[in-house]
Amino acid sequence: xxxxxxxxxxxxxxxxxxxxxxxxxxxxxxxxxxxxxxxxxxxxxxxxxxxxxxxxxxxxxxxxxxxxxxxxxxxxxxxxxxxxxxxxxxxxxxxxxxxxxxxxxxxxxxxxxxxxxxxxxxxxxxxxxxxxxxxxxxxxxxxxxxxxxxx
Amino acid sequence: xxxxxxxxxxxxxxxxxxxxxxxxxxxxxxxxxxxxxxxxxxxxxxxxxxxxxxxxxxxxxxxxxxxxxxxxxxxxxxxxxxxxxxxxxxxxxxxxxxxxxxxxxxxxxxxxxxxxxxxxxxxxxxxxxxxxxxxxxxxxxxxxxxxxxxxxxxxxxxxxxxxxxxxxxxxxxxxxxxxxxxxxxxxxxxxxxxxxxxxxxxxxxxxxxxxxxxxxxxxxxxxxxxxxxxxxxxxxxxxxxxxxxxxxxxxxxxxxxxxxxxxxxxxxxxxxxxxxxxxxxxxxxxxxxxxxxxxxxxxxxxxxxxxxxxxxxxxxxxxxxxxxxxxxxxxxxxxxxxxxxxxxxxxxxxxxxxxxxxxxxxxxxxxxxxxxxxxxxxxxxxxxxxxxxxxxxxxxxxxxxxxxxxxxxxxxxxxxxxxxxxxxxxxxxxxxxxxxxxxxxxxxxxxxxxxxxxxxxxxxxxxxxxxxxxxxxxxxxxxxxxxxxxxxxxxxxxxxxxxxxxxxxxxxxxxxxxxxxxxxxxxxxxxx
Numbered sequence: 092x093x094x095x096x097x098x099x100x101x102x103x104x105x106x107x108x109x110x111x112x113x114x115x116x117x118x119x120x121x122x123x124x125x126x127x128x129x130x131x132x133x134x135x136x137x138x139x140x141x142x143x144x145x146x147x148x149x150x151x152x153x154x155x156x157x158x159x160x161x162x163x164x165x166x167x168x169x170x171x172x173x174x175x176x177x178x179x180x181x182x183x184x185x186x187x188x189x190x191x192x193x194x195x196x197x198x199x200x201x202x203x204x205x206x207x208x209x210x211x212x213x214x215x216x217x218x219x220x221x222x223x224x225x226x227x228x229x230x231x232x233x234x235x236x237x238x239x240x241x242x
Numbered sequence: 243x244x245x246x247x248x249x250x251x252x253x254x255x256x257x258x259x260x261x262x263x264x265x266x267x268x269x270x271x272x273x274x275x276x277x278x279x280x281x282x283x284x285x286x287x288x289x290x291x292x293x294x295x296x297x298x299x300x301x302x303x304x305x306x307x308x309x310x311x312x313x314x315x316x317x318x319x320x321x322x323x324x325x326x327x328x329x330x331x332x333x334x335x336x337x338x339x340x341x342x343x344x345x346x347x348x349x350x351x352x353x354x355x356x357x358x359x360x361x362x363x364x365x366x367x368x369x370x371x372x373x374x375x376x377x378x379x380x381x382x383x384x385x386x387x388x389x390x391x392x393x394x395x396x397x398x399x400x401x402x403x404x405x406x407x408x409x410x411x412x413x414x415x416x417x418x419x420x421x422x423x424x425x426x427x428x429x430x431x432x433x434x435x436x437x438x439x440x441x442x443x444x445x446x447x448x449x450x451x452x453x454x455x456x457x458x459x460x461x462x463x464x465x466x467x468x469x470x471x472x473x474x475x476x477x478x479x480x481x482x483x484x485x486x487x488x489x490x491x492x493x494x495x496x497x498x499x500x501x502x503x504x505x506x507x508x509x510x511x512x513x514x515x516x517x518x519x520x521x522x523x524x525x526x527x528x529x530x531x532x533x534x535x536x537x538x539x540x541x542x543x544x545x546x547x548x549x550x551x552x553x554x555x556x557x558x559x560x561x562x563x564x565x566x567x568x569x570x571x572x573x574x575x576x577x578x579x580x581x582x583x584x585x586x587x588x589x590x591x592x593x594x595x596x597x598x599x600x601x602x603x604x605x606x607x608x609x610x611x612x613x614x615x616x617x618x619x620x621x622x623x624x625x626x627x628x629x630x631x632x633x634x635x636x637x638x639x640x641x642x643x644x645x646x647x648x649x650x651x652x653x654x655x656x657x658x659x660x661x662x663x664x665x666x667x668x669x670x671x672x673x674x675x676x677x678x679x680x681x682x683x684x685x686x687x688x689x690x691x692x693x694x695x696x697x698x699x700x701x702x703x704x705x706x707x708x709x710x711x712x713x714x715x716x717x718x719x720x721x722x723x724x725x726x727x728x729x730x731x732x733x734x735x736x737x738x739x740x741x742x743x744x745x746x747x748x749x750x751x752x753x754x755x756x757x758x759x760x761x762x763x764x765x766x767x768x769x770x
Contacts, residue, residue, distance in 0.1 A: 129624065131627075132623055132627035132747075133623055134623070137623065140619075144615075144616075158508075158509075161503075161504050161508030161509070161523075161527050161530070162504060162508070164502065164503035164504045164507070164508070165502055166498050166501070166502040166504070167498060167499060167504075170498075175494065175498060178498075182541075186538055186541045186542075189538060
């Protein structure tokens with residue numbers, strides 16, 4: 092488990108090196124225009140709330156983290172890198188692994204999820220930090236299906 | 243007395259009151275327009291009520307032609323009752339979806355109670371809260387057309403079938419509800435037979451037993467009888483209008499999109515902005531965690547009949563949507579709502595076994611309160627502002643102008659919106675018998691064969707058609723259109739005088755009315 096975690100952290104490092112991280116503290120020109128448009132749509136009685144939700148940096152960080160987090164689960168982006176036939180095998184293998192090694196699998200899953208949520212998805216190689224988890228699950232899924240369906 | 247005021251009843255009362263507020267608050271004003279589907283249903287129901295014929299003059303249709311969609315008819319006939327009671331207005335239509343969504347609360351509650359995979363006593367309560375606060379549910383509970391009633395009646399059928407199935411019996415009413423749901427919305431028309439087929443295969447050992455033999459025959463006869471109108475429609479073009487070019491690759495990729503957690507818990511890929519709320523997902527994003535836990539629980543108990551049933555509802559729900567064409571439409575997969583709520587509830591049920599319930603309730607209360615604030619921001623602030631144009635905003639104001647000036651003649655440009663006439667008919671409550679006069683007997687005869695559609699209509703003091711610049715400017719009338727239909731150059735060239743301007747909430751002109759000046763124009767033409 093320790094070796095797996097260390098190796099995984101190495102992949103995290105490569106993901107970090109090749110990603111343009113999400114900027115949480117400054118807004119692009121487009122983001123500023125969108126922010127102004129949103130502010131304009133608030134009724135007068137809610138201006139205070141508008142200033143909190145639309146302008147406070149905490150909310151800006153929250154919305155960006157939410158966007159990055161959800162994008163991890165966009166099945167269509169994996170079409171570019173992996174074949175869709177892997178999906179059912181992945182789900183099967185992943186759940187089998189979770190059943191056997193619950194805590195370890197949760198930890199191994201959290202590493203790429205947290206990484207991608209914080210760093211974002213601007214990476215020409217895609218979210219490869221997830222691949223070890225995907226491939227291990229797929230291989231385990233195939234193995235279990237063939238040799239041991241009683242898990 | 244003590245039995246009435248127990249925790250269960252008080253909690254359900256609280257949920258119903260909260261749902262009543264969420265589903266009905268400012269119902270007539272938000273969405274802040276009458277979408278063309280709502281106006282079509284409203285006017286056709288009004289037409290049926292006053293003449294027993296639809297807008298085209300077809301007597302009691304078994305599928306409404308509308309704009310060539312041949313919508314299943316039941317919602318229109320239900321709307322007749324509400325229009326009779328409450329008048330032709332948007333509230334009369336949207337209240338049907340509100341009532342259906344109320345029924346949805348009970349469906350979710352009873353489902354959780356009757357499926358034997360839930361262990362915690364709290365899960366059934368949590369599931370109702372999740373249902374009434376879900377953005378997808380709220381949005382559809384406030385629509386004045388058939389999709390919500392369709393998914394609720396279908397789900398009710400599924401619930402009744404399940405309740406009998408677990409005791410190896412056949413629910414005649416359940417199957418009849420599935421059959422009836424095929425007359426409410428397109429999705430159910432295709433989903434109901436698929437669902438019946440799969441339940442028959444998967445639960446054959448429970449269903450096809452000797453004691454059910456009589457029930458089975460009665461059910462088959464009843465299903466056949468209730469499907470006679472659809473069987474007739476199968477022989478016409480009207481039944482097949484929603485099936486475009488089918489390809490297996492499209493089908494798989496669409497299924498993938500519908501099942502993608504990012505579609506359900508993140509940004510919706512539906513390109514029709516009328517179907518979604520700005521900056522709001524179908525389910526709150528944090529519910530992805532109990533969703534995955536719920537899926538995992540289903541995986542672990544896959545041999546359990548309850549798990550199989552939830553999985554069946556979940557996996558079959560997007561099939562009609564995936565079959566229906568190239569574009570993603572989240573309104574075609576509304577039957578996903580209840581299975582997903584059941585799966586998320588299962589996730590919470592699992593959490594109850596690991597953590598103290600008080601912590602879960604605290605986290606849930608905070609998360610839902612925070613999410614409801616963001617929902618308010620998206621639905622009550624951004625939605626009426628950004629999506630007004632998608633909801634046919636402006637037709638109410640235009641109808642008022644037309645109504646207030648009955649002696650003026652209006653030419654309304656319909657180049658980019660050929661369906662606008664129905665909003666005017668709806669708001670003006672134009673006598674259906676008069677409108678029907680423009681359709682020939684031949685058109686009515688070929689009603690179900692999808693005869694050609696001509697969107698240029700004339701009624702009352704209105705003509706909806708493109709503006710003919712060669713002739714229209716020489717008549718004394720009012721030309722109506724947006725900035726693209728009537729440009730600044732044309733205003734100058736033809737001496738048009740602006741007499742009204744209807745803007746959307748962002749300040750963009752939707753309709754501007756210009757009085758023609760034939761005398762000056764003719765003089766100018768002679769001088770040239």
